[in-house]
Amino acid sequence: MKDENHYLIPWYKDKLDVYHTEVLILGSGIAGLYAAIKLNPKFDVTVLTKMEIMASNTEHAQGGIAVALNNGDSPQFHYDDTINAGAGLVNKKAAMILAEKGPECVTELIQLGTKFDTNCQNQLDFAMEGAHGKHRVLHAQGDATGWEIERTLVEVVQSQNISVKENYYLVDIVKNQKQEACGTLVYNHVDKKLELWLAKAIIMATGGLGQMYKYTTNPSVATGDGIAAAYRAGAELMDMEFMQFHPTALQIPGAPSFLISEAVRGEGAILINACNERFMENIPRKELAPRDVVSRAIWEQMQTGTVFLDFSTIGKTRVEQRFPGIHKTCLEYGVDITSEPVPVGPAAHYLMGGIRTDEYGQTNIPNLYACGECACNGVHGANRLASNSLLDGLVFAATISEHITAKITEISHIDDIQTDHFITDKEQASPADIESLRKDLKELFWNKVGIIRDNAGLIEARAMLNMLKEKFEPRCYIEELELGNMLTLGSIIIMAALEREESRGAHFRRDYPKADECWQKHSVIKRGDKHVCYVSI
Known part of the structure; x- marks a missing residue:
C-alpha cells in the first residue's frame, strides 16, 4: 500500500455515473445535519452518509452540550475553562467564537425541537462536568443527549426535504485543474457501484477515528475516512498526536467499551481502586480533573488491579432518574450501579486533531470545508473540555454556512477533473x-x-x-x-x-x-512531507 497515491483505489471517470449538487455534505452527525439545515433555504444541498442517517458519534454522546446559558455563567467563563483545559495549545480566536456563538446556536437547537431536561422549576437543568468552573452542561433524557439532538436534526432535515443518501461511503475527494475541490468519489453500497458527485462546495463532517484503538467509545463507522481522503487530496492535517481517552468506559469481559458519562462524576460518583481506596483524593479537582489527568491516574491503578466507579454517593433514585441508559446497559452485563461499583477504564474517545481549518471551516484546498471531529481549528488544544464536542460541531457548521453563502463558486464540469494522479489498471490479488x-x-x-x-x-x-x-x-x-x-x-x-x-x-x-514551552505549537502534516511542520498558536 502506497501512501503517496492521490486515490485509494483505481477508478476511471468515463465509467462512472455523475451527479451534481450545489453543496455536498459528507456525514450526518450534528455538524453535517446542522450545516445542511442552515444552507438548505439558499442552496441545493445533498447529504451523503456512510450508514443510516442516525449512525454517528453524535447519537452516542451522553453527558451533554456545554453552553453559557445558566445564571451566573458567561461566554468569558466558558472561554476561560476551554483555554485552561487545552494545555496551552488552544486557538484563542476559535475558543472565543465557540463560547460567544454557542448560546445562539443552542437556542436555535431548542427552537428546532430539542427537548433538554428541566428542573423542578421547569428551567433548563445544567450539570457540572470535569474541568468546568460552572454548571453549564445541558442534557436530555438523563444521559441520551446526543440521541435527542440527532433525533431533532433528522426530523428537521426530513421535514425540509433535504436530500439524504444513506449507505454512501466516501472514497476520495476529487479536484479540478485549478486544484480546487470539486467533488467526491463515493461507493454506493446499495447498488454496489462507484459514483462521482460534483459540487460547488464540499463539507467534510465525517467524524473521528476511534476505531483505530482496541478499546474505544466510538461506533463502528469512526474509521477516519474523511480525514484520510482529505489528506490524499492535499489537505493539511493538524495536531494528529492528540487523541483524547475518556477515563471511564465499561470494563467487563465480553462487553463493549460503553461510555460512562463524565456527568456521573459531576453528580458525585467517585473512583476507587482494587483496595477500595479513593485514589483521586489528593489530585486537584479530584474526579473532575481534566480527562487526560484522570485517564492516566486510572491507567496507573489498573497496572495492579481493577478500577471501579462508585455511584453510591449519588443515591439510587437520582441514578435511575439521571442516568437511565447507563443503568440499563450495566444491568445487561450483570452490574447494578445503584448497589455496586462498576469496573471502568480509559478508552479512545475523541480526536483533537484532524483536517486543518480556519475559524470558518476553510481548509487549504479551495471549496473544501470541514467541521466536527474530523476538523481541527485548534479550539480544543491538546485536551478537549468535556461536552465541548457537540457545541464545536454546531458552532462551526454555522460559521461554514455563513462563509459558503458569501463565497460559493460554480460546479466544475467532468472534463475539468484532475487526472494526473490516476492509478493504472492492474490485477489485484x-x-x-x-x-x-x-x-x-x-x-x-x-x-x-x-x-x-x-x-x-x-x-x-x-x-x-x-x-x-x-x-x-x-x-x-x-x-x-x-x-x-x-x-x-x-x-x-x-x-x-x-x-x-x-x-x-x-x-x-x-x-x-x-x-x-518550545513545543507550544501545532503540528501540521501534508501528503509528501517527510517531517512534521509546526505553526505557532
Whole structure:
C-alpha cells in the first residue's frame, strides 16, 4: 500500500455515473445535519452518509452540550475553562467564537425541537462536568443527549426535504485543474457501484477515528475516512498526536467499551481502586480533573488491579432518574450501579486533531470545508473540555454556512477533473485476512500509541505498521477501504507523536514527562512531507 497515491483505489471517470449538487455534505452527525439545515433555504444541498442517517458519534454522546446559558455563567467563563483545559495549545480566536456563538446556536437547537431536561422549576437543568468552573452542561433524557439532538436534526432535515443518501461511503475527494475541490468519489453500497458527485462546495463532517484503538467509545463507522481522503487530496492535517481517552468506559469481559458519562462524576460518583481506596483524593479537582489527568491516574491503578466507579454517593433514585441508559446497559452485563461499583477504564474517545481549518471551516484546498471531529481549528488544544464536542460541531457548521453563502463558486464540469494522479489498471490479488490485520492494528495502537507513549514504543509501532501496509492493497470493499484509511492515518499519528518530545494534554511521553514551552505549537502534516511542520498558536 502506497501512501503517496492521490486515490485509494483505481477508478476511471468515463465509467462512472455523475451527479451534481450545489453543496455536498459528507456525514450526518450534528455538524453535517446542522450545516445542511442552515444552507438548505439558499442552496441545493445533498447529504451523503456512510450508514443510516442516525449512525454517528453524535447519537452516542451522553453527558451533554456545554453552553453559557445558566445564571451566573458567561461566554468569558466558558472561554476561560476551554483555554485552561487545552494545555496551552488552544486557538484563542476559535475558543472565543465557540463560547460567544454557542448560546445562539443552542437556542436555535431548542427552537428546532430539542427537548433538554428541566428542573423542578421547569428551567433548563445544567450539570457540572470535569474541568468546568460552572454548571453549564445541558442534557436530555438523563444521559441520551446526543440521541435527542440527532433525533431533532433528522426530523428537521426530513421535514425540509433535504436530500439524504444513506449507505454512501466516501472514497476520495476529487479536484479540478485549478486544484480546487470539486467533488467526491463515493461507493454506493446499495447498488454496489462507484459514483462521482460534483459540487460547488464540499463539507467534510465525517467524524473521528476511534476505531483505530482496541478499546474505544466510538461506533463502528469512526474509521477516519474523511480525514484520510482529505489528506490524499492535499489537505493539511493538524495536531494528529492528540487523541483524547475518556477515563471511564465499561470494563467487563465480553462487553463493549460503553461510555460512562463524565456527568456521573459531576453528580458525585467517585473512583476507587482494587483496595477500595479513593485514589483521586489528593489530585486537584479530584474526579473532575481534566480527562487526560484522570485517564492516566486510572491507567496507573489498573497496572495492579481493577478500577471501579462508585455511584453510591449519588443515591439510587437520582441514578435511575439521571442516568437511565447507563443503568440499563450495566444491568445487561450483570452490574447494578445503584448497589455496586462498576469496573471502568480509559478508552479512545475523541480526536483533537484532524483536517486543518480556519475559524470558518476553510481548509487549504479551495471549496473544501470541514467541521466536527474530523476538523481541527485548534479550539480544543491538546485536551478537549468535556461536552465541548457537540457545541464545536454546531458552532462551526454555522460559521461554514455563513462563509459558503458569501463565497460559493460554480460546479466544475467532468472534463475539468484532475487526472494526473490516476492509478493504472492492474490485477489485484485478494489481500491478507482483513479482520486479522485490523485486529493487529488496533492492538498495536492501544499498546504503543495509546495513553502512555515513549520513543522505543513509537518506533516499534512505526515498523510494525509498515509491515502491515506491505501485506495488502485495498480493493473496492468497505472493510478494505476502511483499513487502508486507518493504516494511512496510523503513520501520520505516529510521526506526529514521535516528533513531539514533550508531554502535553492527551499526548503523554514517559521519556519526556514534562511540558516544554518550545513545543507550544501545532503540528501540521501534508501528503509528501517527510517531517512534521509546526505553526505557532
